[in-house]
Amino acid sequence: MASIGIKDVAAEAGVSVATVSRALNGHPSVSPAARERVLAAVETLGYRPNAVARSLRTDQTRTLGLVISDVMNPYFTELARSVEEEARALGYSVIIGNADERPDLQDHHVTTLLDRRIDGLLVSPTDGGSPRMLDAARAGTPMVFVDRWIPGVDVPVVRSDGRAAVRDLVAHLYGLGHRRLAIIAGPAATTTGRERVDAFREALGAYGLPLPDAYIGQGDFQADSGRRVTEGFLDLPEPPEVVFAADNLMALGALDAVRARGLRVPEDIALAAFDDIRWFVHTDPPVTAIAQPTGDLGRAAVRALVDRIGGRPGESVTLPARLVVRRSCGEAAPQETPSPSPVRRSTP
Amino acid sequence: MASIGIKDVAAEAGVSVATVSRALNGHPSVSPAARERVLAAVETLGYRPNAVARSLRTDQTRTLGLVISDVMNPYFTELARSVEEEARALGYSVIIGNADERPDLQDHHVTTLLDRRIDGLLVSPTDGGSPRMLDAARAGTPMVFVDRWIPGVDVPVVRSDGRAAVRDLVAHLYGLGHRRLAIIAGPAATTTGRERVDAFREALGAYGLPLPDAYIGQGDFQADSGRRVTEGFLDLPEPPEVVFAADNLMALGALDAVRARGLRVPEDIALAAFDDIRWFVHTDPPVTAIAQPTGDLGRAAVRALVDRIGGRPGESVTLPARLVVRRSCGEAAPQETPSPSPVRRSTP
DNA sequence: CTGAAAGCGCTTACAG
């Protein structure tokens, strides 16, 4: 049952295991004849090198770890996908750890990944970081933060800046006549959780609008919290006219809550969300959202990490997000054509 | 820079590496005193065992490979999540390979996973299977198919049977007065691609309804194909009254196409989908769909695989899917309350 | 260009 190894290949080809290894790794000093016999032996035996053994010997696994807050969030799903694509293009595999917004799970995955000796770690921290993660960063484990980061830790950060887009959003809302604006915030332990509130407050300030505590609902980036917070808003003596959800899942929850009360968007209450997803085009009504350049973020993060692994600096990247106006805040937006498809047929 | 190893711990604790290993692996024959000193040394040194070395030695990685057709498909995202959860509960990690419905990518991932010596492979095949995958199955690599499978390969299959739900769907559509029903099919190379068409045809047959070729559009389970096929349907001299998309992504594409033509669902054309997702509650209109017990599938698949790894048989499981009627096929369905939340507050 | 040999960090019979 023992699977066939390099020794079997060597025997079959009539050379030493050293020569087999060299031939397989494209080492220059291998005679064409030897190389040919090795390749033939590999073929007839169906030999496949054992990556575990190779990793132990070379001290590199050609594997990247990606710890994200929540795979079920379409934003992170897309991020994970672009990370895997770029990694594959650069010759790496990626192992995803889903923290589910839980610090304990995040720590579990960081530990597991480190134990497996991944070459580098990409993380979108759920909190301020566990000791294990902080230690790893300090110890020099190649690491980069994506989307969210931990202040004070010397690690490149690849993220998008939503400030300008949030300003655009507030301008849009103000222009529509809305004055009582509320936000469903993400966890204060996350940078994105804090920043989106700050940006929102700042933008409101520019219009002389306040952001009272009652209009800041504490969510956790998951749908249930969006529902709960929205119910709270609706119970207020003076409910807000607009709810801005700091991510798309909480917007889903908000939609649930509004619908459960038999209310309508945007007639009874307007809704906007951070993170754009394809379904927002087809929701009732289509949801105004702030879109991040997700694929670019994932790719840039991988490049930065691979740079670090290679001993190069690894640059931090900040990309702008942009506002996509639809109908959930009132007033008809221009008809949106679905995103163009490469195989799009022109039909009459 | 060499990270600290078992030798360092042994030195610190004043014992041999064998004792350190035994203490750490909970081997019974270790004196309490020795165990204590080892644990203390581990603590002060911050030692973490090297999983790569351990795997080489024990010939097990405690890792499962999961090759799925498309992570961006919410159905598979949820499947992946439940797989990871159950695997973690059983002490395994999982590495996900995203085939993106491409046989070549699927093969890439199967190869990479096998090279890494995962203990078992979970796959939802994109096609009839590459030689590598078939060989692995034949060679006895613990393996189980989830959702899709390959006929003739002796591997347990964990999937859901949608036949009854498709019959319910057709009954629903027929009851609504629809007679011209079309389907956007998945790739014929996949079992689910074929089965859903068969089930649909069979159910139509029970009502004496035909399924003409013109009403079978060939999709690939991705959104663009849903759009393309739907455009084709709409261009027909006699377009169908209902479009049934064999997965949720193609339903998205169908929605795009219908909207781009300025038509409305269900007034101009009805829509139903295989695979239910949370957003279908909030789309315009809410989409009638067939829901699979996704989480149960993922968990059952992991259990079957772990059984195989342990030398046990590993049982095939078939779970029923069920129809969720909403408004996309016409006639108002009863108001749907969002799924109950554990933290749901009762509000006035 | 090629081979013998050491060694990566562990685990585990084998003795004691």
Place this chain on the structure above:
DNA sequence: CTGAAAGCGCTTACAG
């Protein structure tokens, strides 16, 4: 209960 030693499957100086 404990240690010395072999060995998992590779890669890579070191000689030749």
